Each structure stands twice: as structure tokens, then as C-alpha cells.
Amino acid sequence: MEPLTERQQQVLNYVSSCLDQNSCPPTLREISEHIGTAGTVTAMRHLEALEKKGYVQRREGSRGIALTNRPNIPVPLPVVGTVRAGAPEPAIEDISGYVSVDPSWIKGTGCFFLQVKGDSMIEAGILDGDLALIQPQPIADNGQIVVAMIDGEATLKHFYREEDHVRLEPRNRNMASIIVSEAEGFTIIGKLLKTVRNYS
Amino acid sequence: MEPLTERQQQVLNYVSSCLDQNSCPPTLREISEHIGTAGTVTAMRHLEALEKKGYVQRREGSRGIALTNRPNIPVPLPVVGTVRAGAPEPAIEDISGYVSVDPSWIKGTGCFFLQVKGDSMIEAGILDGDLALIQPQPIADNGQIVVAMIDGEATLKHFYREEDHVRLEPRNRNMASIIVSEAEGFTIIGKLLKTVRNYS
DNA sequence: CTTTTTAGCTATCAAATGATACCCATATCA
DNA sequence: TGATATGGGTATCATTTGATAGCTAAAAAG
Numbered sequence: 187m188e189p190l191t192e193r194q195q196q197v198l199n200y201v202s203s204c205l206d207q208n209s210c211p212p213t214l215r216e217i218s219e220h221i222g223t224a225g226t227v228t229a230m231r232h233l234e235a236l237e238k239k240g241y242v243q244r245r246e247g248s249r250g251i252a253l254t255n256r257p258n259i260p261v262p263l264p265v266v267g268t269v270r271a272g273a274p275e276p277a278i279e280d281i282s283g284y285v286s287v288d289p290s291w292i293k294g295t296g297c298f299f300l301q302v303k304g305d306s307m308i309e310a311g312i313l314d315g316d317l318a319l320i321q322p323q324p325i326a327d328n329g330q331i332v333v334a335m336i337d338g339e340a341t342l343k344h345f346y347r348e349e350d351h352v353r354l355e356p357r358n359r360n361m362a363s364i365i366v367s368e369a370e371g372f373t374i375i376g377k378l379l380k381t382v383r384n385y386s
Numbered sequence: 387m388e389p390l391t392e393r394q395q396q397v398l399n400y401v402s403s404c405l406d407q408n409s410c411p412p413t414l415r416e417i418s419e420h421i422g423t424a425g426t427v428t429a430m431r432h433l434e435a436l437e438k439k440g441y442v443q444r445r446e447g448s449r450g451i452a453l454t455n456r457p458n459i460p461v462p463l464p465v466v467g468t469v470r471a472g473a474p475e476p477a478i479e480d481i482s483g484y485v486s487v488d489p490s491w492i493k494g495t496g497c498f499f500l501q502v503k504g505d506s507m508i509e510a511g512i513l514d515g516d517l518a519l520i521q522p523q524p525i526a527d528n529g530q531i532v533v534a535m536i537d538g539e540a541t542l543k544h545f546y547r548e549e550d551h552v553r554l555e556p557r558n559r560n561m562a563s564i565i566v567s568e569a570e571g572f573t574i575i576g577k578l579l580k581t582v583r584n585y586s
Numbered sequence: 587c588t589t590t591t592t593a594g595c596t597a598t599c600a601a602a603t604g605a606t607a608c609c610c611a612t613a614t615c616a
Numbered sequence: 617t618g619a620t621a622t623g624g625g626t627a628t629c630a631t632t633t634g635a636t637a638g639c640t641a642a643a644a645a646g
Contacts, residue, residue, distance in 0.1 A: 193623070208445065209452050211410055213603060226604070228624055235622085245408065248448050248603055248632065252409050262406065281399065286488040295407070311511040311583065331585060383511065383581045385531060391592070413633060426634070428594055435592080448602065448633055 188239040196221055197232040198241055201251055211251040262286045265299040265317065287319070291380060296322045300333060300340065302381075307331070307342050310357035316383045318342060322376040331378040336364060340375060388439040396421055397432040398441055401451055411451040463487060465499040465517065487519070491580060496522045500533060500540065502581075507531070507542050510557035516583045518542060522576040531578040536564060540575060 190198065200220050204212045212220070217229040233251065236242040243252045264281040285299055302316040310331070312318070318333070326332045326345040333340050334354055343354035343364070352372070354364040366372040390398065400420050404412040412420070417429035433451065436442040443452045464481040485499060502516040510531070512518070518533070526532045526545040533540050534554055543554035543564070552572070554564040566572040 191622070205409055209405055209409070209411070210445075210449055213448070214605090215603075223623085224625065225627085227606085227626090230605075231623075245410075246604090248413070249410050250604085262402075284402075285490070286486075288486045290485070308511070311508070311513045311516075313511045316511075378585050380585060381583045385578050385580060393593075414635090415633070423593085424595065425597085427596095427636085430635075431593075446634090450634085 306356035319380040333375040335373040506556035519580040533575040535573040
């Protein structure tokens with residue numbers, strides 16, 4: 187990454203500290219005041235330089251500053267107990283909390299944690315109560331574990347596309363595979379990225 | 387915490403998602419537009435309610451919204467493939483990377499991730515390659531899963547103290563328990579807090 | 587039956603804010 | 617020598633933005 191001038195570094199640091207303290211980027215005038223310059227032009231120039239060098243991304247509107255390179259700052263993801271049919275992202279009222287995870291864990295946007303219910307995947311090492319990190323997506327590859335919506339219930343299953351139907355395979359010798367023909371009240375919510383289990 | 391009305395939840399969630407996506411809280415009008423109301427009053431009322439109930443803190447100035455119970459302190463933990471005998475904390479040269487986790491996940495200090503090797507706990511849903519979050523401590527309670535040092539090898543086992551010896555029990559019907567009398571080249575590294583598995 | 591809470595509306599204002607135009611000085615680089 | 621990047625300034629403008637006043641309505645609580 188291109189090196190910064192002292193002044194640019196100062197601005198970048200200030201933006202960063204604002205985000206840490208207020209979870210809100212500063213205004214041009216706040217930056218100006220902090221680095222001791224009058225007007226807003228200078229601050230804006232520094233931001234332009236920071237953007238050109240790739241340290242910052244700017245949006246339209248007030249306080250439209252975002253840092254591009256915040257490595258390893260955990261991303262808070264919602265934890266839900268249930269998933270609603272048709273909804274690509276978790277319903278607001280279902281969110282029971284937030285868990286921050288390493289950004290390297292997630293892919294794309296809209297990831298969330300789903301609390302696993304039942305023993306259908308017990309032989310794949312996924313137990314009742316585990317947290318499943320889900321990346322929302324409407325399709326899946328063969329063999330992947332997906333969250334699928336069947337009869338208004340969200341379940342974790344292995345996904346296999348076969349001829350004219352889809353087979354959702356549990357990993358529990360007491361349970362049978364579920365065969366669904368596509369587009370009949372069946373949706374893939376997303377695919378499984380990680381599972382987390384809590385002890386103690 | 388006081389329960390929220392549906393509308394208030396909706397606002398809170400929107401603020402939260404804005405912070406996730408833009409690292410910047412929304413304006414009153416952005417909130418209004420999102421919840422489908424005209425003007426700015428209604429959004430402000432909801433924010434007032436959210437503040438009164440303690441979900442939100444407001445500052446002066448534009449976009450002066452901050453979530454109160456937002457996990458924000460990043461806790462980077464080392465990931466190791468092996469553990470050395472005698473060492474309470476992972477040796478520097480064994481660290482293969484860092485993963486940041488939610489502060490609520492860890493207890494005490496010195497926690498680290500250990501990459502699980504082998505199938506000895508497969509029936510407890512802990513598979514080869516899983517990451518085990520370990521809290522270092524020299525003792526354990528009966529039934530807990532611990533990382534124990536046996537013959538220079540770190541292994542994950544159920545811990546049982548029995549009469550004059552300690553039994554380390556795998557969860558794999560092809561493996562037998564290990565009986566060790568204490569203080570003979572046997573150490574407990576720490577106890578298992580969480581396991582994480584990666585898919586894809 | 588009144589009060590409180592929740593939820594909404596229109597309209598308006600002063601302050602905050604990003605953006606722009608135009609200007610200056612210094613250093614580096616071609 | 618002239619172009620380019622850096623760093624700074626004043627002034628101005630159109631929007632954005634938070635805030636307030638005044639109004640309505642339904643539901644719950646007392």
C-alpha cells in the first residue's frame with residue numbers, strides 16, 4: 187500500500203479513532219478542527235488523497251467515510267433461533283443477540299448465525315444447540331450442507347440435486363432423506379460456513 | 387432489558403444494519419424512509435423510546451446514534467497446531483495465525499485456539515481439523531473436556547478423577563481410556579470452551 | 587372517563603454539512 | 617522551466633439534517 191504523508195496519517199488516525207469511540211465517522215469540519223486547519227477544503231483534500239491511495243472509501247452524504255483496511259475487526263452478526271420462509275435474511279424479531287466474528291469467517295453480506303435444533307446432523311458432528319454460520323444464497327452445490335426451508339421449518343441438511351428432484355440428506359441413521367421436487371414450497375436459505383459449539 | 391415494540395425493533399435493526407454495512411449510523415430521514423414514514427418526527431420518537439429503554443445512546447449532531455450493547459472490543463487469539471509440554475501458553479513459534487472472536491467467548495486470559503488432530507472425540511462431535519478454543523488451567527472438573535499432555539502429545543479428552551488416578555476418556559468406540567497416575571509426565575493444559583468447524 | 591403510550595402526519599427553521607470556485611506557497615520531478 | 621503533488625486559506629451555496637410546533641388516532645392502563 188502506498189505510504190502516507192504525516193498529515194494524511196493524522197487524518198486517517200483521527201477517522202479511525204472516531205469510529206472506535208463513536209462508531210460514527212467525523213464530519214469534514216471535525217477533521218479540520220482536529221488537525222488545526224480552517225475551512226473544510228484541506229480536510230477534503232486529505233480524504234481525497236486517502237481514497238486515491240486506497241485507505242478510505244467515501245460515500246455520498248454526511249460523514250460518508252469508511253475505512254477500507256480494518257483488518258481483524260470482528261464483524262457483529264445476528265443470532266437467530268428460527269428462519270422465516272421466503273426471507274433471504276433473518277427477520278428482525280427473531281434476532282436473539284449478536285456475536286462478533288473474525289471477518290475472515292464470513293463471505294459476502296448478510297451472514298448470520300442460526301441455532302441448530304434437533305439431531306438430524308449428529309453423525310456429521312453437528313449437535314443440537316450448535317451455532318451454524320450461514321451465508322444466504324438460493325442455490326447450492328452437490329454435497330454441501332444447506333439450510334433449507336421445508337414446511338415452514340428451517341433444517342440443516344446435505345444437499346444433492348438428482349435428475350428431476352432434490353434430495354436433502356440427514357446424517358442420522360434413524361432419519362430418512364427428504365425428496366422434494368423443486369419449486370414446491372421448498373427454498374434454500376443459505377449454505378453452511380461454520381459451526382460453533384459451546385461447552386461449560 | 388425492556389421489550390421493544392415491533393416498530394422500535396425495526397428501527398433498532400435498521401440502525402444496526404447501517405452500522406454493519408456503512409460503519410456509520412443513519413440519519414433521521416434515512417430511518418423514516420426505511421420504515422416507510424414521512425417526515426422525521428416519527429423516527430425521532432422511536433429513537434427517543436429506544437434511548438429511554440436503554441438500547442441506544444444519542445449524541446448531538448448528525449447521525450448521533452450509537453448502540454449501547456454492541457460488542458466492539460476485538461480479541462485476537464493465536465491459533466496453534468501443537469502445544470508444548472509444560473508450557474501454559476502456546477509457544478510463539480507454533481502460532482499459525484490469529485482469529486478475533488467475540489469477547490463473550492473467552493474466559494480469563496491466555497485463551498488460544500488449538501487445531502484438533504485425530505478422531506478420538508468423533509462421537510462427541512469433535513472432528514479432525516476443528517478449532518478448539520482452550521482456556522489454560524491446570525485443573526478440571528469431572529466430565530469436562532480438557533487438553534491433556536500425554537507423552538509429549540496434546541490430546542482432547544473427557545476428564546475424570548477416580549480414586550488415586552485420572553481417567554482420560556475418548557469418545558470413539560475404537561479407542562480405550564487412558565489411565566494416568568498424577569504427576570508422572572501428565573499435565574492438563576486447559577479446558578475446552580468452544581469448538582469451531584469450517585466448511586466449504 | 588381520563589391519562590399515557592404508541593404511531594403517525596404536515597410544515598417550518600436554524601444549524602450543520604459537503605462541495606465548489608478561486609487564491610497562495612513550497613517542494614519535487616521531469 | 618514548467619508541471620505536479622502537497623498543504624493551506626477565504627468565501628459562498630445548495631442540501632441535509634436535527635429539532636420543534638401543532639394536529640390526529642388507536643389502544644392500553646388507571
